[in-house]
Amino acid sequence: MGIFASRFYSRLVIIIPYAWLLLFFLAPFFIVFRISLSTTAIAIPPYEPVFSLADGWSGFWEKASTFSFDNYGYLTDDPLYFNAYLSSVVIAGISTFLMLLIAYPIAYGMAQAPRTIRPTLLMLVILPFWTSFLIRVYSWIAILKPEGLLNQLLLSLRIIDSPLIILNTSTAVYIGIVYSYLPFMVLPLYSSLEKMDGTLIEAAQDLGCTPIRAFWRVTFPLSLPGVIAGCMLVFIPAVGEFVIPDLLGGSQTLMIGKTLWNEFNANRDWPVSSAVATILLLILVIPIVFFQNAQAKAEERGR
Amino acid sequence: MLRWTRFNIISVVLGFAFLYLPIVLLVVFSFNESKLVTVWGGFSTKWYVSLLSNQGLLDAAWVTIRVGLLSATLATILGTMAALTLVRFTRFRGRMLFSGMIYAPLVMPDVITGLSLLLLFVAIGFDRGFWTITLAHTTLTMCFVAVVVQSRLLSFDQSIEEAAQDLGAPPVRTFFEITLPIISPAVFSGWILAFTLSLDDLVIASFTSGPGATTLPMKIYSQVRLGVTPEINAVCTILIAIVTVGVICASIITKRREVQRERDERAAAATA
Numbered sequence: 001m002g003i004f005a006s007r008f009y010s011r012l013v014i015i016i017p018y019a020w021l022l023l024f025f026l027a028p029f030f031i032v033f034r035i036s037l038s039t040t041a042i043a044i045p046p047y048e049p050v051f052s053l054a055d056g057w058s059g060f061w062e063k064a065s066t067f068s069f070d071n072y073g074y075l076t077d078d079p080l081y082f083n084a085y086l087s088s089v090v091i092a093g094i095s096t097f098l099m100l101l102i103a104y105p106i107a108y109g110m111a112q113a114p115r116t117i118r119p120t121l122l123m124l125v126i127l128p129f130w131t132s133f134l135i136r137v138y139s140w141i142a143i144l145k146p147e148g149l150l151n152q153l154l155l156s157l158r159i160i161d162s163p164l165i166i167l168n169t170s171t172a173v174y175i176g177i178v179y180s181y182l183p184f185m186v187l188p189l190y191s192s193l194e195k196m197d198g199t200l201i202e203a204a205q206d207l208g209c210t211p212i213r214a215f216w217r218v219t220f221p222l223s224l225p226g227v228i229a230g231c232m233l234v235f236i237p238a239v240g241e242f243v244i245p246d247l248l249g250g251s252q253t254l255m256i257g258k259t260l261w262n263e264f265n266a267n268r269d270w271p272v273s274s275a276v277a278t279i280l281l282l283i284l285v286i287p288i289v290f291f292q293n294a295q296a297k298a299e300e301r302g303r
Numbered sequence: 304m305l306r307w308t309r310f311n312i313i314s315v316v317l318g319f320a321f322l323y324l325p326i327v328l329l330v331v332f333s334f335n336e337s338k339l340v341t342v343w344g345g346f347s348t349k350w351y352v353s354l355l356s357n358q359g360l361l362d363a364a365w366v367t368i369r370v371g372l373l374s375a376t377l378a379t380i381l382g383t384m385a386a387l388t389l390v391r392f393t394r395f396r397g398r399m400l401f402s403g404m405i406y407a408p409l410v411m412p413d414v415i416t417g418l419s420l421l422l423l424f425v426a427i428g429f430d431r432g433f434w435t436i437t438l439a440h441t442t443l444t445m446c447f448v449a450v451v452v453q454s455r456l457l458s459f460d461q462s463i464e465e466a467a468q469d470l471g472a473p474p475v476r477t478f479f480e481i482t483l484p485i486i487s488p489a490v491f492s493g494w495i496l497a498f499t500l501s502l503d504d505l506v507i508a509s510f511t512s513g514p515g516a517t518t519l520p521m522k523i524y525s526q527v528r529l530g531v532t533p534e535i536n537a538v539c540t541i542l543i544a545i546v547t548v549g550v551i552c553a554s555i556i557t558k559r560r561e562v563q564r565e566r567d568e569r570a571a572a573a574t575a
Binding site for chain 2: 003004006009010013014016017018020021022023024025026027028029031032035102103105106108109110112113121123124125126127128130131132133134135136138139140141142143145149179182183186232233236237239240241242243247257260261264265270273274277280281284288291292295296299
């Protein structure tokens with residue numbers, strides 16, 4: 001056990017981050033769920049408390065009868081919420097697929113690049129990841145506006161006669177998501193493609209495989225861990241995306257992250273926004289667990 | 304077998320053009336004389352000069368930097384401990400939950416993290432402001448630090464620690480004199496990552512902040528909603544410049560240290 005021969009230090013190293021995450025990551029979800037069962041009130045904070053730890057078990061059962069699932073009923077009654085969940089999943093899904101199509105050739109090209117320039121290429125992919133998300137989304141507004149740079153270019157090249165309306169449409173949201181999350185897709189793809197043994201392709205081709213067949217039978221299956229990691233890394237946060245639909249999308253682009261934000265900040269309805277968050281979390285639990293298993297497996301391989 | 308074919312070159316070049324063109328345009332138009340961000344009116348640095356008199360923006364920048372420095376430092380300490388836990392303790396009760404809590408925040412949508420932390424702070428009666436943003440950022444970024452440090456620890460040769468202990472060094476001293484210096488490049492890049500993530504965050508900061516604590520992204524966001532202006536482009540350009548210079552310096556330092564360490568190890572092996 002090396003430096004952790006002492007039980008005291010090993011306990012300390014485990015307990016401090018563990019307790020921190022229990023308090024600041026896990027416990028808040030229970031609070032969200034608790035408040036989603038309460039009713040809105042004009043007060044500060046704006047909800048009727050449902051139960052508290054101070055009540056103990058007996059108090060809990062006493063108050064259990066006052067739990068209100070009204071907020072969830074409200075979510076199912078108003079088609080706005082269902083449509084927002086559905087379109088978030090659809091938009092995130094389509095964007096993830098588009099990103100895979102765009103990122104794969106980039107990652108493949110990088111993995112085939114001469115060894116000397118690979119670290120530089122990797123650095124160039126990572127750099128936008130460090131640059132503010134908000135700034136990168138913002139940079140597209142000036143490009144996509146009706147009198148923006150893209151329309152100016154296309155008009156001056158006489159490809160179009162009248163400006164394209166892209167900003168404040170779903171197209172802009174797709175562009176924004178694909179652009180912002182692309183590095184997250186390229187990196188895992190690159191790391192799985194870079195490790196690949198090139199002689200396998202040679203062997204496949206020597207045995208009479210066409211390059212395309214060799215790709216689908218050898219390269220792609222071997223890069224599957226990277227594909228899965230990349231898709232999860234972009235799909236899950238994209239479902240709950242707020243900044244992109246808010247800045248680039250219009251009023252007709254429904255996404256649940258934006259709905260939650262408005263419910264909270266504009267309507268100040270904490271119980272309903274908690275219910276929205278609870279359901280979003282339930283939708284994402286399966287992909288998150290899937291992602292964690294993939295990560296744990298990668299960690300095992302790294303040992 | 305490497306095939307740096309024309310197809311590969313084109314896809315890499317097009318990919319990078321897509322990644323960088325919007326940022327380059329944003330930087331270029333921050334030097335625009337005209338108030339319009341899409342029509343070039345000549346070179347000017349007047350938007351940078353006008354930033355200096357924008358007190359609200361400067362205050363927000365100061366809050367952001369303090370939150371970033373503090374939360375990145377806390378996150379690095381907690382994240383390094385978490386990484387040690389993940390790598391060195393392969394079995395203990397609740398390990399599954401622990402690794403789950405490390406990986407889940409990496410993909411959790413910001414709106415959920417932000418809302419849940421806000422409700423926690425309200426429930427325990429914590430006044431919202433500078434400290435709540437700092438705690439929220441620490442929680443999010445420590446997971447990123449843990450992942451970065453973990454990957455370095457996985458290739459760490461534990462026999463060096465054992466040697467130090469055989470020579471009589473107590474565990475704490477072994478950690479600070481042997482383990483930490485060796486993993487320090489990863490710890491350092493974890494810190495940089497935590498700092499930039501904190502610098503960038505809009506959604507979690509908006510949920511967890513209170514009156515009086517406005518961060519730079521919150522300020523930028525409220526101005527962006529009113530429209531695109533060259534002044535915002537100038538702020539963004541400064542942020543991009545800071546991050547770019549920081550990351551490039553960090554990677555050069557890390558690289559140098561790695562090379563130095565390898566050379567030292569080889570020298571040590573040769574003399575042994």
